[in-house]
Amino acid sequence: MSLLSAELQQKILDYLPRYPSKQAATLPALHLVQDEMRCVPLEAVREIAGLLDLCPAELNDAMSFYGFFRDEKHPLGKTRLWVCRSLACALRGGEELLTTLCQKLSVRPGGTTADGTITLEFAECIGVCEGAPAVLINDEGRPDVTPDKVDSLIEELRTRPPVLHPTLATPPPRAGSLSAVNPL
Numbered sequence: 489m490s491l492l493s494a495e496l497q498q499k500i501l502d503y504l505p506r507y508p509s510k511q512a513a514t515l516p517a518l519h520l521v522q523d524e525m526r527c528v529p530l531e532a533v534r535e536i537a538g539l540l541d542l543c544p545a546e547l548n549d550a551m552s553f554y555g556f557f558r559d560e561k562h563p564l565g566k567t568r569l570w571v572c573r574s575l576a577c578a579l580r581g582g583e584e585l586l587t588t589l590c591q592k593l594s595v596r597p598g599g600t601t602a603d604g605t606i607t608l609e610f611a612e613c614i615g616v617c618e619g620a621p622a623v624l625i626n627d628e629g630r631p632d633v634t635p636d637k638v639d640s641l642i643e644e645l646r647t648r649p650p651v652l653h654p655t656l657a658t659p660p661p662r663a664g665s666l667s668a669v670n671p672l
């Protein structure tokens with residue numbers, strides 16, 4: 489029995505006509521699987537490789553190159569919360585914001601809360617510089633997140649339903665992804 493559902497396999501296969509080779513769909517496939525499973529388990533690596541006519545080692549190389557992807561030992565929480573630590577945000581309290589979030593969530597950057605709701609990470613500029621300090625909530629930029637707004641932000645993230653990446657609804661071509669420093 490496959491780890492990847494028939495629906496998820498089909499979503500991956502639906503990407504193939506958009507690319508010149510099956511291999512070129514590697515990143516979209518990894519994104520689709522991680523969006524749905526909150527990580528890319530080893531068995532999923534094998535199954536994706538099978539769909540794309542790749543060796544599992546090739547798929548694993550691509551996955552491990554990007555700190556964005558998580559293995560089954562380090563799954564994401566329901567929401568992935570990125571705190572920008574680039575210049576504009578740093579000058580307006582980004583480090584303090586990250587420290588406050590670490591304390592309130594009892595996690596270090598890269599960690600997931602005990603209840604599995606929030607994975608906290610830091611990122612380089614997320615494109616919301618005019619609203620520094622800013623965070624990224626999954627794929628949604630949120631400006632002006634000062635430390636005094638942390639409690640309400642955490643409450644919001646803990647109570648809202650899971651938000652899957654838009655690729656699961658209408659898969660667009662996806663050439664790259666947010667670059668991340670793998671903190672693990």
Ligand code: FES
Pocket residue numbers: 572573574575576577578612613614615616617618620622
């Ligand atoms: S520096 Fe923080 S969003 Fe650009």
